[in-house]
Amino acid sequence: MTDYREMWSGLGLDLQTHDAVLEIVGKMYGEVYMSQKNRPKGMEYFDFVMSEIHGLRIKELMDAKAEGRKIIGTFCVFVPEELILAVNGISVGLCAGAELAFDAAEQFIPRNTCALIKSAFGFKLAKVCPYIESADLIVGENTCDGKKKAYESYKDLVGNLYVMDLPQVKSSEGKVLLKAEYQKFAKKLEELSGNKITKESLQKGIEIVNSKRKAIKRLSDLRTANPTPISGLDALLINQVYFYDDPIRFTNSVNALCDELELRIKTGVGVFSNKTPRILVSGCPMAVPNWKIPQIIETSNATIVGEEMCTGERGTRNFVANENLSTEEMINAIVDRYFNIDCAIFTPNNERYENIKQMAKQYKADGVIYYSLQFCQPYQNESISIEKMLEKEGIPVLNIDTDYSSEDIGQLKTRIEAFIERIKS
Amino acid sequence: MGSVPSTYLITNYMISAGIDIGSRTIKLVILSENIITFEQVVDNSFNTMEICNKLLDGKNYDKITSTGYGRHLFADYYECDVISEIKAFSLGIRSVFPNVRTILDIGGQDTKAISLDEQGKVKKFEMNDKCAAGTGRFLEIMAMALRYNLDQFSTAALSVNEKESISSMCTVFAESEVVSMIGKGYDRNKISRGIHFSIINRAINMLKKVNIEDDIAFVGGVANNIAIKVLLSEILGKKIYVPNNPQTIGAIGCAIYN
Numbered sequence: 001m002t003d004y005r006e007m008w009s010g011l012g013l014d015l016q017t018h019d020a021v022l023e024i025v026g027k028m029y030g031e032v033y034m035s036q037k038n039r040p041k042g043m044e045y046f047d048f049v050m051s052e053i054h055g056l057r058i059k060e061l062m063d064a065k066a067e068g069r070k071i072i073g074t075f076c077v078f079v080p081e082e083l084i085l086a087v088n089g090i091s092v093g094l095c096a097g098a099e100l101a102f103d104a105a106e107q108f109i110p111r112n113t114c115a116l117i118k119s120a121f122g123f124k125l126a127k128v129c130p131y132i133e134s135a136d137l138i139v140g141e142n143t144c145d146g147k148k149k150a151y152e153s154y155k156d157l158v159g160n161l162y163v164m165d166l167p168q169v170k171s172s173e174g175k176v177l178l179k180a181e182y183q184k185f186a187k188k189l190e191e192l193s194g195n196k197i198t199k200e201s202l203q204k205g206i207e208i209v210n211s212k213r214k215a216i217k218r219l220s221d222l223r224t225a226n227p228t229p230i231s232g233l234d235a236l237l238i239n240q241v242y243f244y245d246d247p248i249r250f251t252n253s254v255n256a257l258c259d260e261l262e263l264r265i266k267t268g269v270g271v272f273s274n275k276t277p278r279i280l281v282s283g284c285p286m287a288v289p290n291w292k293i294p295q296i297i298e299t300s301n302a303t304i305v306g307e308e309m310c311t312g313e314r315g316t317r318n319f320v321a322n323e324n325l326s327t328e329e330m331i332n333a334i335v336d337r338y339f340n341i342d343c344a345i346f347t348p349n350n351e352r353y354e355n356i357k358q359m360a361k362q363y364k365a366d367g368v369i370y371y372s373l374q375f376c377q378p379y380q381n382e383s384i385s386i387e388k389m390l391e392k393e394g395i396p397v398l399n400i401d402t403d404y405s406s407e408d409i410g411q412l413k414t415r416i417e418a419f420i421e422r423i424k425s
Numbered sequence: 426m427g428s429v430p431s432t433y434l435i436t437n438y439m440i441s442a443g444i445d446i447g448s449r450t451i452k453l454v455i456l457s458e459n460i461i462t463f464e465q466v467v468d469n470s471f472n473t474m475e476i477c478n479k480l481l482d483g484k485n486y487d488k489i490t491s492t493g494y495g496r497h498l499f500a501d502y503y504e505c506d507v508i509s510e511i512k513a514f515s516l517g518i519r520s521v522f523p524n525v526r527t528i529l530d531i532g533g534q535d536t537k538a539i540s541l542d543e544q545g546k547v548k549k550f551e552m553n554d555k556c557a558a559g560t561g562r563f564l565e566i567m568a569m570a571l572r573y574n575l576d577q578f579s580t581a582a583l584s585v586n587e588k589e590s591i592s593s594m595c596t597v598f599a600e601s602e603v604v605s606m607i608g609k610g611y612d613r614n615k616i617s618r619g620i621h622f623s624i625i626n627r628a629i630n631m632l633k634k635v636n637i638e639d640d641i642a643f644v645g646g647v648a649n650n651i652a653i654k655v656l657l658s659e660i661l662g663k664k665i666y667v668p669n670n671p672q673t674i675g676a677i678g679c680a681i682y683n
Contacts, residue, residue, distance in 0.1 A: 401554060408554050410494050411535065415552050418511035422547045 004055045007062060011134055014127040021100065021128045022054060025289045032291045036231055036298075038271045040264065042257030043234050049241050053288070057244060058130045064090055065134065070193045073135035074243075075120065076143060077315035077341060078166055080334050083186050085205030085247070087193040092131045093243025094120065094138065097290025099404040101126040108153040109146075114373040115404040116287065117150050124157050131244070132158065137192055139185075142166050143345045144378050162188055168345055179335045186331070199327045206322040206330060212247050215254035216316045222261045223305050224363055227270020228278070229261040232304020233294050239311045240288045272303045277423045280365035282308035282356055283383065284373045285315075290404060293371050296413050302420045305363040308356050309371075314342060317355075344378035352382065353389055360395050367396040367423045369416070374403045396423055442486035443679025445513065446473060446495030449533030449561060450646065453480050454676035466672050469495075474502055490679040494534070508682055510675055511539055511550050517678030518642045519545040521668045526638035529628055529657075530675075531647035533561045538631040540638055549635040558594040559627035561647045566596055567620045570603045571613055575650065581617040582652035588618035594627060621652050625660060628653075632661075640664040644671045 009015060029050060049057070061071055072084045073094040081091040096119035105113075105121035123129040132138070140151035140163040148163075155161045164181050167174030186197055195201070219238065222229055238254060245253075264270070279302050281294065286309065294304055307313060318340055321333040342352035360368060368390055372380045380401065387397040398419040402408055438458065445452040447469065455463035463484065470476055473495045481489075490506045491499040492513035500507045508516075514528050514537070528539040536559055539550040553559070568578040589611050593599040599620070606616050624647075632641070640663055643654055648671035658665040668674055 411552060411554060413497075414494070414509050414511070414535070415550075417507075418509035418547065418550060418552075421509055421512045422550075425546045 002055060002059075004059065007059060008054075008130060011058075011130050012127060013130060013133065017126050018054075018128045021098075021126075025098070026051075028289055028291070032295050033233065033237070036233060036271075038269075039234060040230055040257060040260050042253070042260045043230075043237075045253045045257070046234070046237055046241055049245055050237070050288075053244060054130050058134060060246065061090060061092070061131075061134050065136070068194075070136040070189075071131075071134050072189070073131055073138040075139070075147070076141045077310045078141050078143070078338055078343070079139050079164065080182060080185075080338060081247070082202065082205040082209050082320060082334055083182065083189055083197065085208055086186075086197045086202040087189045087195040088201070089189060089193055091243075092135065093287070094129070094131055094135070095243075095285060095287035096120060096123045096129065097287035097404060098122075100128065108157070109150050112375050113146050113150065114284075114375040116285065116373055116376075117146050119287075119404065121150070121154065121157070124154075136160065137162055137188075139164060143343065144376070146375065146377075166345070167339075168347060170339065170346055170351075175335060175339050178339055179331070182331065182335055182338075197327065199330075202327055202330050203322055203325075206320045206334070208247050208251075210319045210322070212242070212251045212254075213316045213319055215251045215258070216242065218258045219254055219261070220306065220313065220363075222258060222265065225265045225270075226278070226364065227268070227272060227274040227276070228303055228305055229264040229270055230257075231271045231298055232279070232281070232307075233291060233298055235304070236286060236291065236294055236307060236311065239307060239316070240286070242316070243311075277302040277366045277420055278305045278364055279303065280306045280308060280356075280360050280363055280368045281312075281371055282368055282386070283371040284376050284379050285310035286371075287311065292404070292406070292409070293369065293400065293402070293412070293416075296409065296416050297369065297420075300413065300417045300420055302416075302423075305365055306359050308359055310343075313355075313359065344382050349382065353386065356386060356390070357393065360390070365395070367398065367419065369419070370397055370399045372399070372401050374401050439488060439683065440486045441680040441683040442481075442484065442489040443513070443676040443682070444477065444480075444489060444491045444493075444499060445510070445673070445675035445679065446477065446491060446493035446499055447533055447646075447675075448494055448535075450672060451476055451480060451493075451495075452673045452676040453484075454673050454680050455484060455486055456677070456680040461677070464670060464673050464676075466670075473498060477502075488683040490682045492675050492679050506682070508679060510535070511537060511547055511552075513675040513678035513682070514644060515539060515541055515545060515547050515678065516681045517674035517676070518644065518668075520677060520681055521674065522642050522666050525640060525642040525666060527632065527635070527641045529632060529641055529643050530645040531559070531561060531624070531628065531643075531653075532645040536560055536628060536631060538628070538635045540635040551631045551634045553631075556595070558596055558599075559624045561645070563596045563599070564620070564624065564647060564650065566600055567603055570600050571607070571617060573613075573617070578617055579621075579650045579652040581614040582621040583618075583655060585612070585614040585618055587615055588622055589615045591616075591619045591623045594623065599623070618652075621650075621656060625653060625657050628657065629661065637661070637663065640666060642666045642668070644668065644674045646672050648672075 070089045084091040101122035104125040105118045142148040167177045320337045441456045496507045526541045530537040537552045542548045
């Protein structure tokens, strides 16, 4: 393996802690991913990406920086990658999924803050994230209260934070706000990169992101097959790598995998038997290396067929129209696409209820496991009415509140197993 | 014992064992032709498998199924089927009380509320997350803080009509709350009653979430506590059924499942 230590210390990482993190995550990956049976061969690419996620990918980012390209770190699916690509920038996701340095994080944010936000602080304070350290601009966004207040102190920690406002109501005024914010963001990107957003560059950016989303859509559609040709854990991993990898290479790799999955479906090859209960997972995002709930589900004789979350269909559904449009029209098309995101910060959030019902039907889910991060008010709130709605429709629901710790794995395993028994009976 | 599901009757020549490996105790039941031929509850320790091996030593059975938090560990050694406690309780309770549709289980580290449909299938269930508030462990620690054994503790709670309210549900905080009440010279029996009420309130919240369907079966180690049973029945105005041995219902369920 290449020695990246010089690059890491150049980025200011704490090598000792970083070594420990890599070791733990590597071990977890082996236990969770490499122990799976009947994996498609196309997953080897994603295994490789994961093994080099702090290595080769960071090297690529450093090389790109040396050529003058800018790295934009983001925490949310509301940040339009199309605009970043249009100034020849690179978008990387910064959300983290591990409990690290939470005690240090609690010097800045209250204890009753969700694990997703806490780990963004933890990874910064422990100096273990090469993505945070290599970013030329970190984009925060006013989604939930937890995040928007946290950014007030995150600003001082990172020094290059840009906060984007977001609407909370799907009104015409809300859309005007989103457009104004995207225009402001476009200007910020132009200033930072020294590149103008042109009709051609924006069209190209839209095309790249559309292709990426189309590849994911193709993958999702293949998961409607029974037996399912790919595990939910592997599909989640692809949705997570979506935020880190080079978009064109990622798209090609997903499409190559889909070719293989199509063959599998033709020949009736699946990961699990066709009697295995099919689960739709819904709720908060799962950032790397948060594989806790999917692993419990898929080692309890069930399989996940869809993710109704930011690291899943909430982040990737819908495309941006870009045929024969002017720059202004393309910006409008971007606003149209992102304004449809059914994030729980919106009130009311009716689209989400319809989307979950539609997904449960499309993926032939036998039940929904609703996953909330503790202290995530927006998603916890919606969990109650969504459970009622789905149960009324005859779709069993298990509501789970958890965090990144492993203390509750025993109880969660009991609850998930009992839920799967309930579906089967 | 009441009626036994037909699946068991068909195979009633099988000697069927069920083991429930809980956080505090391990329960073994052996059924032979519908009849419990062996039933035992032993304490768990740091070496669960050693205790299981000892418990099963010399026992004769055709098939065994495990449940409880140690179910997978056991199944790895004995290569047997595994069912969740929720399923085990629902199967076990219907063999004792065929009409019951609501189950409350308070064990060593978990509290569960289960509602069944008319056929006895699990309709909905609730279970505590990682915290042991309101479980058997909570009662043990509170009894210890009051220098009572578990029987005295329960009797004390029923010996008075008034209670001192315990506001904290957390085992750690509640213990210091109790210690400070003792320090202020509060009546020990009233504190005992208050502690029992705090467990009951938590159990009722969980039961309401799954809907209380008629009478309630109360199982798990805490069902041996008379005060909880009596007070729960008083508050809800429902009959509370406690099996002769409330700790072995999960193990019976496993034996029936075979």
